Amino acid sequence: MTALIKINDKLSVAGQIELEDFATLAGLGFKAVINNRPEGEEPTQPASAEEAEAAAKNGLTYAHIPVTGPSIREQDVRDLQAVLAKTEGPVLAHCRSGTRxxxxxxxxxxxxxxxxxxxxxxxxxxxxxxxxxxxxxLARNGH
Known part of the structure; x- marks a missing residue:
């Protein structure tokens, strides 16, 4: 499995995870996975539907909030915050490297x-x- 970067007790981030990693994540106590990758960003990445199925099989909540650096909207930020707020336990958000x-x-x-x-x-x-x-x-959006 790709390295998990713990941000705080609620959030960790990572690069692309594999479908078999969902069982490991559940075993580590994670309660939700957020996929921040657009569909087909790379030909080898699992489809969002496949990730959603793997999450469900392992008792994890799943959210797909696809963004690229230039496409981020405040609603995407708020959607991530909503998943964190409503999840009782740790959440893993992933993209290609964890940066997004x-x-x-x-x-x-x-x-x-x-x-x-x-x-x-x-x-x-x-x-x-x-x-x-x-x-x-933040600069582009007047903050």
Whole structure:
């Protein structure tokens, strides 16, 4: 399985996971999986329907919130926050590398005043991920 990057007690992010990883995630105590990849981004990635089926087979909630860096909307950020809020337990969000998933989370943290925009580089670096996309999104959207 790809490396899981723990952000806090509620959220971890990762690169692409495989269908067989859903059982492992359930065994580790995860309660939900969020897929932030658009369909067919890479020919080898599982389809969202396949991930949803693997999640259901393993007792996990599943959400598909597909984004690319330039396509992120505030609604995508809020959709991720809604999954985190309604899930009783840890959530794994994944994309190709984990960066987009963490970007969605970080944008929400800044929008809601729990993080300052100037803290994004250090926040990303502390998890080994680049938050320039989050900073650019906030700049484009007047934050």
């Amino acid at each position: 998933s963490l970007t969605l989370f970080a944008i929400g943290e800044v929008l809601d005043g729990r993080m300052k925009r100037e803290d994004l580089p250090a926040f990303g670096a502390s998890h080994g991920l680049d938050m320039r996309g989050a900073d650019a999104w």
